[in-house]
Amino acid sequence: MYLDSGATSQKPRQVLDAERNFYEHSNAAVHRGAHLLAEEASIAYEGARQVLADFLNAELDEVIFTKSATESINALAYSFGNSANGSRFALKPGDRIVVSEIEHHANLIPWQQLAKRTGAELVWFSVDSEGRLDLSNLEELINPSTKIVAITHQSNVLGTIVPIKDIVSRAHSVGAVVVLDACQSAPHFAIDVKALEIDFLAFSAHKALGPTGIGILWGRSEFLNSMEPFLTGGSMIESVTMTEAKWAASPKRFEAGVPNMAQAVGFAAAINYLNELGMDNVAKHEQDLTAYALKKFLQLDKVEVIGPKNNIDRGSVISFTIEGIHPHDVGQVLDQYGVAVRTGHHCAWPLMRKLGLVGTTRASFYVYNDEADVDALIDSILEAQKYFKV
DSSP states (O other): OBOBTTTOOOOOHHHHHHHHHHHHHOOSOTTOOSSHHHHHHHHHHHHHHHHHHHHHTOOGGGEEEESOHHHHHHHHHHHHHTOOTTSTTOOOTTOEEEEETTOOGGGTHHHHHHHHHHTOEEEEEOBOTTSOBOOTTHHHHSOTTEEEEEEESBOTTTOBBOOHHHHHHHHHHTTOEEEEEOTTTTTTSOOOHHHHTOSEEEEEGGGTTOOSSOEEEEEOHHHHTTSOOSSOSTTSEEEEOSSOEEEOOTTGGGOOSSOOHHHHHHHHHHHHHHHHHOHHHHHHHHHHHHHHHHHHHTTSTTEEEESOSSSTTBOSEEEEEETTBOHHHHHHHHHHTTOBOEEEOTTOHHHHHHHTOSOEEEEEOOTTOOHHHHHHHHHHHHHHHHHHTO
16 A cells, blocks of 8 residues: 655656667767667657656746756756846845745755755745734845745645645745746646746656656746756757857756656656646545545544645645554554654754654655545554554
8 A cells, every 4th residue: 555655756657668669769969960760859859858848837948857856956056056146036145935844855965056056045835824824024034135935835845735826926026036836736737837826846757757856947038047057068058169158048958968768758657647647637536635645634533734734735645643642653563564664854954843853754646546445544653652652
């Protein structure tokens, strides 16, 4: 019983077949070589980029393949940190970066480090007692000194879906750019970057039924083409002399070296699979399943759901604690009953400290889960309570 899709998803056969087919029939270095196989590889790779662009309602040249969402966010922070004085992305002492207490480490530490390197100030939205962001001081936090607002779309711990519209509106009113961590949202409900009016977005394939080792960075083309590259080398240049180099336009500017070609093709196969299911259907399935699970959880004794206890503006992630049992012990007992969950701090130590917790047990649902899986989870929790006599 796999209930750990928040960490990584299982992969449909179509994804495995797509990667295998690439290696067996189209394996060559993309954008290199004039032979037929290289051309076929390039067509497959760029075709994958088009699938991702369509999935996000983005332009083709705005989609950059990276190895992960973590790399995507670090790449942005690195590029901003290397920006020349006068660039809209350059930071200096007195500038501000805004994050939140519910961020995964991948969308916190890169900005911490950027603030330290540049002298910028790092501030954050706090989380309230219901596990939602406190936006009461929105205008105070996102002030005229703010250059970057980096925020998760959905908490990987609490399931909370952040009210992006208000944050984006305020950020843009002071000239700040908005970076959206969509790792826990893009695999689960429809994302339209134009409608969201964000400036940058990152998510990973492996949480969306796709391969490991590949993710994307999306950004507005006018921004990408004025940014510094974060990797240099082959294929990302327009011209080179022994002393100077001129960068290519996006996306080539940010894809130095031979990319993860087969993984990109597998990523596209995963997105096509989700498109066939229909993202509205995916969202509805998970909403119904989460509602069913929350109802079951709230009937349990000495079990507390951490985060929103209703199904309003929340995703299919349920973190919980059991009175008298350490989360790691809960996970071990559940595993004995064939239920795979995640335990610990979930790469969100600041949030755990804010909540006064050593960690939680987290169940995360996806398209392949159903009510029988929830029932098995609940039964295994009851067995854990019996085992520890609580």
